[in-house]
Each structure stands twice: as C-alpha cells, then as structure tokens.
Amino acid sequence: MVAIPRLVIAAPASGCGKTTVACGLMTALRARGLAVSGHKVGPDYIDPGYHALATGRPPRNLDPFLCGADLIAPLFLHGAAGAQVAVVEGVMGLFDGVDLAQGDLAGWVPSGSGGSAGSPSRADTDFGSTAHVARLLGAPVVLVVDAARAGRSVAALAAGFAGFDPRTRVDGVILNRVASDRHERLLREALASSGLPVYGAIRRTEEIITPSRHLGLIPAAEREAVAGQAIDRMGALIAASCDLDALLVLAGRAPALSDLPWEPPGGTDSIRGAPVVAVAGGPAFTFGYTEQAELLEAAGSRVARFDPLRDEDLPAGTAGLILGGGFPEMHAAALSANERLRGRVAALARRDAPVAAECAGLLYLARTLDERPMCGILDVRATMTPKLTLGYRLAVAVTDSVLARAGDVVRGHEFHRTATVPAHGDRPAWRFGSGQLEGHVTGSGVASYLHTHWAGHPAAAARFTAACGIAAEVTA
Numbered sequence: 023m024v025a026i027p028r029l030v031i032a033a034p035a036s037g038c039g040k041t042t043v044a045c046g047l048m049t050a051l052r053a054r055g056l057a058v059s060g061h062k063v064g065p066d067y068i069d070p071g072y073h074a075l076a077t078g079r080p081p082r083n084l085d086p087f088l089c090g091a092d093l094i095a096p097l098f099l100h101g102a103a104g105a106q107v108a109v110v111e112g113v114m115g116l117f118d119g120v121d122l123a124q125g126d127l128a129g130w131v132p133s134g135s136g137g138s139a140g141s142p143s144r145a146d147t148d149f150g151s152t153a154h155v156a157r158l159l160g161a162p163v164v165l166v167v168d169a170a171r172a173g174r175s176v177a178a179l180a181a182g183f184a185g186f187d188p189r190t191r192v193d194g195v196i197l198n199r200v201a202s203d204r205h206e207r208l209l210r211e212a213l214a215s216s217g218l219p220v221y222g223a224i225r226r227t228e229e230i231i232t233p234s235r236h237l238g239l240i241p242a243a244e245r246e247a248v249a250g251q252a253i254d255r256m257g258a259l260i261a262a263s264c265d266l267d268a269l270l271v272l273a274g275r276a277p278a279l280s281d282l283p284w285e286p287p288g289g290t291d292s293i294r295g296a297p298v299v300a301v302a303g304g305p306a307f308t309f310g311y312t313e314q315a316e317l318l319e320a321a322g323s324r325v326a327r328f329d330p331l332r333d334e335d336l337p338a339g340t341a342g343l344i345l346g347g348g349f350p351e352m353h354a355a356a357l358s359a360n361e362r363l364r365g366r367v368a369a370l371a372r373r374d375a376p377v378a379a380e381c382a383g384l385l386y387l388a389r390t391l392d393e394r395p396m397c398g399i400l401d402v403r404a405t406m407t408p409k410l411t412l413g414y415r416l417a418v419a420v421t422d423s424v425l426a427r428a429g430d431v432v433r434g435h436e437f438h439r440t441a442t443v444p445a446h447g448d449r450p451a452w453r454f455g456s457g458q459l460e461g462h463v464t465g466s467g468v469a470s471y472l473h474t475h476w477a478g479h480p481a482a483a484a485r486f487t488a489a490c491g492i493a494a495e496v497t498a
Contacts, residue, residue, distance in 0.1 A: 023280055026059075026102050027273035030156040030163045032112040032192075034183060038168040039198040039224070041069050042256055043264075044111035048076035049257025050266055051107055059105035061098060063155045064113035065414075065435045065473065067309035067347065073111070075253045080312040084110065086158070087120050087150045087414050088433050088475040091132065094158040096284035097313070097477060103283060107273055110161060112152030116183060116190070119151035126416050126455035153190040160277045162193040164221055164269070169209055170199035177212035184218060193272055194219040196264060199226045221272070222264030286313065286320035287480050296324040297341035297490035304329030306357060307382055309347025314476045317483035323490060330386065334362040342376035342424075342490035343367065345383025347473055350391060351406050351440055357386060358394040371399045376424040376489040377467035381438055384461075384469040388442065400462055400469060402442045411436050415472060417452040420459065423468035424489040425482045432479050434472040466493070 031044040044060070052058045060073030061082045070081030082101035084094050102108045122130060132149065148154050156163050165183055169176050176197070184192040195218050200206045206223045213220050260266075299318055301310070307330065315325045326337035331353055336343070350357055358364075367387075371377055377387070377399070385391050388402040396404075414435045419426035426432060432452075451461025451470045461470025466489060476482050 023278035024099050024283070025278040026099070026105060026108055026276070027270065028098075028102070028108040028110060028159060028161045028276045029269060029273045030063075030110045030112060030152060030159070030161045031166060031196075032116040032152045032156070032163050033166045033168075034179060035115045038166050040111055040166050041072065043166050043196055043198070043224070043260060044069075044109055045072050045076045045253055046256035046260030047264070047266075047269070048073060048109050049253055050261040050264075051109070051270070052077060053257055053261065054266070056106045057104060059102035059108040061101060061108060061110040062113070063110065063152050064150070065437070065475070066113065067311075069111060071308060072249065072253060075250055076257070079105070083311055083475065084155050084159075085150065085475060086154060087132070088435070089478040091149075091154070091158060093284060093477060094155060095279050095281040098159055099279060099281060099283035100285065101312070107270065110155065110159065112155075114152070116163070116165065116192075117148045117151050117153050117186065119148035119154060120414055122147055122149060125413065127414060128455070130416055130455070148187070153187060157189055160279065162272050162276060163191060164194050164196055164272070165192050166196050166198055168199055169197045169205070170201070170226065173205070173208050174212040176209050177216045177218075180213060180218050181216040184216070192218065194221045196220070196222040196224065198224045200224060201226060219268070221269055222260070224259060224263040227259065284477065286317040286477075287484070288320050295491070295494060296322060297487065297494040298326050298337055298339040299323040299342045299344060299487070299490055300326050300328055300337045300340040301344045302330050302346060302383065302386075303327045304331050305348075306331050306350050306353040307346050307348040309382065309473070311475050311477070314344075314346075314483070317476050317480055318487060321483045321487035323483075323487045330360060330363055331356050332360075334360060334366075336363070336366050336370065339494075340370065340375070341494035342486060343370055343378070344486075345377070345379040345386055345469075347381040347383070347437070350382045350385045354391045354394045358391075358396065364395070364397045367397045368399055371397075371465070371467055373493070374466045375493045376486055377469070378425055378486060379467070379469035380473050381436075381471050384442065384471060385440060387467070387469050391440075399467065400447070400464065402444065402462070404440055404442045407439055407441045409439065409441075411438050411471070415452075416455045417460070417472055419451065420453050421449045421451060421463040423451060423463045424466055424486050425468055426479075426485070430481075432472075432474055434474040436471050437473065438471055
C-alpha cells in the first residue's frame with residue numbers, strides 16, 4: 023500500500039481556470055518546501071510543460087484511453103514517487119469523457135475499467151474523464167468555478183456537480199474571478215447552504231496572462247523568458263487566495279493505493295552497446311510523454327536530446343531518431359534555414375537507420391512545409407489549414423515498421439491544423455476504425471499524424487531499440 027496525499031483540480035467546463043489553479047497550487051506548495059508531483063488528465067502536452075516548471079519534476083499524463091484504466095494508478099505512483107503531495111489537473115468538464123459510440127471508436131469496449139468506472143460501452147460513459155481518473159486514484163476533487171457572471175447560482179451549479187454521480191465525490195470548491203468582497207460573501211453564504219467547503223476565492227486579475235494560439239496555450243518551452251515569471255505569479259495568487267493548509271488536509275485524506283508503481287519493462291541481452299537514440303526537443307518539438315524516454319532506456323537505448331532549431335548535427339553516434347509532436351509550422355523558417363541538420367537527418371534515413379516521427383515529425387520529414395524546404399525524406403507537401411483535426415483513434419498497423427507489426431492494434435490521438443498531400447504513402451502506417459489509411463512506412467522509417475503513449479504500447483520501445491541496435495552494429 024502506498025499513501026501519497028493528492029488532489030484533483032476539476033471544473034464544470036474548459037476555461038474556468040483549472041490550469042491557473044493547478045499550476046499555482048503546485049508552485050505554492052513547492053514554495054513551502056514540499057516535493058510536489060504534477061499530473062494531467064488526458065493527452066494534453068502543453069499544460070504538463072507548465073507543471074514541470076511549477077514542480078521542478080518531469081510532467082506526467084494520466085489517460086485511460088491511451089494507456090488503459092488499469093495503468094492509471096501504477097503510472098501515478100511511478101510519477102509521484104518521492105513526492106509529498108500530488109496535484110492532478112483535470113481535462114474539460116469533470117464528467118466529459120471519451121465518446122465510445124461515435125466514429126473510429128464505435129463498438130470498442132475497453133478492458134480494465136478500474137471496477138468503479140461503470141459500463142464503458144454505454145454511449146453516455148465518462149470513460150477517460152477527470153471523474154473517471156479521480157475514481158481510479160481515489161482522489162478528492164476540488165471544483166474550480168468561474169463566478170464572474172454569477173451569484174447564488176454558483177451554489178446550485180456546484181451542488182449539481184456534487185450530486186450528479188454518486189461514484190464521484192466533489193469535496194469542495196475554489197471560486198475564480200470573484201469581483202469584490204460583497205460578491206465573495208454572497209457566494210460563500212450560498213455555498214454554505216450546499217454543504218460544500220470553499221477552499222479559496224480568487225479575484226479577477228489581468229496580471230497572469232498565458233497566451234494561446236490555434237492548438238491552445240503556447241508551450242512553456244517557447245516562452246522561456248516569461249513562463250517562469252507567470253508560474254511564480256500563479257503561485258503567489260493561489261497562496262494569497264486559497265487555504266493551503268485545508269487543501270493539504272484534504273489531500274491527506276486520500277486512501278493508500280494498493281497498486282504497484284509502474285516500471286518500464288527491461289530489454290533483452292541481445293542488444294549490445296546501448297544504441298544512441300536521438301530525440302528532438304526545443305521549442306519546435308515540445309509534445310512528448312516522459313515515459314517514452316524511460317521505456318527506451320529500460321529497453322537498452324541511450325537517449326540523447328537535440329534541438330532542430332539550434333543544433334547543426336545529430337548527437338554523436340546516433341543510431342535512431344525520434345521526432346515527436348510540436349509546432350514546426352510556427353518555426354518553419356528556422357527549421358528550413360538549418361540546412362546542415364536537415365542534411366544530416368536525410369543522410370541518416372538514407373542509411374536505413376530507424377526513424378519514428380509523429381505529427382510535427384511527419385512535417386519535418388516532408389519535402390516542404392508551407393512551401394519551405396524540410397528534410398525531403400517523404401515525398402509529401404505539408405500546409406497549414408483552417409481545419410482542426412482532433413480526437414482519439416483506434417488504429418491497426420497496416421505495414422510492419424520499427425514501432426509495430428502489421429495487425430497490431432494501438433490507441434492514439436490526432437491534434438493538428440495541418441494537412442499533407444498525399445495523405446498517406448504507398449505503404450501506410452495505420453488504418454483507423456473508420457477505414458481511413460494514414461501515415462508512411464519507408465525503409466526503417468515510420469511517420470504519421472498519430473500520437474501514441476508508449477506506456478500503453480511498451481513493445482514499441484523494445485522494437486525500436488532492437489532496430490537501433492542492428493543499425494548501430496551495421497555502421498560500427
């Protein structure tokens with residue numbers, strides 16, 4: 023049994039202030055000298071970047087669809103190891119989950135609903151929601167309510183959320199965007215009749231500005247000069263507006279978890295010399311899950327980070343390359359201008375070294391991105407579009423690749439406003455449930471728009487590392 027004090031910060035809907043409260047709470051608790059672990063429900067890559075700034079620890083995602091419900095508590099315990107308190111930021115509204123009756127997911131029934139999740143095959147399921155994850159973790163839920171245009175009705179809204187699903191307990195409220203002392207008094211009096219404790223009241227402020235663009239908040243890695251200052255301001259705001267002592271008491275009421283912490287499976291003795299796997303990072307490639315590198319290293323790889331915006335060479339001894347997601351369209355000019363590195367990447371691919379690219383990586387490997395030259399490994403033209411492609415995908419591998427065998431079923435998601443011509447290659451990587459073909463397999467490379475969480479598919483790390491070990495031996 024492992025006891026880690028923990029809280030889930032939820033809201034009735036997006037835009038109520040979850041990220042400000044969660045990041046501010048992480049920062050304020052860390053300022054008290056506590057080791058704080060930050061977690062994000064769902065596939066979001068951007069909020070966890072701010073969590074990392076707030077906690078000084080690697081960010082962690084908890085996504086029952088991508089990883090399976092049975093892995094949520096083990097992944098939480100792994101990520102929170104050594105922490106004195108954990109803060110879990112929710113996604114969307116508290117009960118907003120995966121629509122398992124529509125699109126690519128129609129008819130799919132996930133295994134391992136965690137016992138208390140109910141029937142995940144119902145169309146009205148909250149599978150994958152903040153409420154679902156809170157139940158899997160046995161974590162108290164604090165609801166962030168935007169009170170900017172409401173009075174006593176806030177109490178009715180909070181009471182409705184508290185009573186909506188008896189499996190999910192809402193333990194209190196933090197009021198956001200409160201206008202005045204009088205407004206706060208009105209809200210507190212109304213909530214007192216509902217029996218829900220108020221753990222904080224945050225006044226309207228324009229001092230904390232976290233700018234957004236087409237896919238949400240601008241990643242912290244792209245705002246290095248000011249992101250840290252914004253986090254500090256969030257921490258000061260929450261410390262001044264919320265009852266941290268009471269929140270810590272509430273977090274301490276979370277029961278011990280009986281699950282064992284997740285551990286990345288080890289590799290095989292046949293892989294010699296720890297092949298170097300270069301993983302793209304920096305402002306253009308900010309989308310990635312912490313567990314990917316842990317899985318690669320456990321499988322026998324040596325992970326080396328590089329920044330395609332600044333570095334002109336791949337890390338020494340690179341045997342394989344991983345290009346994750348991000349915003350290359352915002353940095354297309356600088357990526358294109360780094361001709362030396364583009365040449366190095368193309369040469370690596372010509373040597374048939376393993377290359378795995380998803381979303382931003384796919385664009386970087388294309389012939390052009392918004393008419394600017396990229397690496398040219400794929401005969402593809404990529405452009406920005408006004409259409410947002412967003413959603414979970416159930417995918418079947420169409421072609422053997424360094425990540426999967428043909429026929430393997432994986433769970434992933436798409437999140438982009440770009441399109442490629444052609445949409446897929448002669449050897450597609452995946453087929454979605456709707457029958458749509460997606461991605462490219464070329465030699466030892468695989469590139470697609472599909473984002474996956476390798477903790478849900480650990481064989482990918484072992485398969486990729488094995489291919490890198492062979493490539494390293496060939497070039498030795």
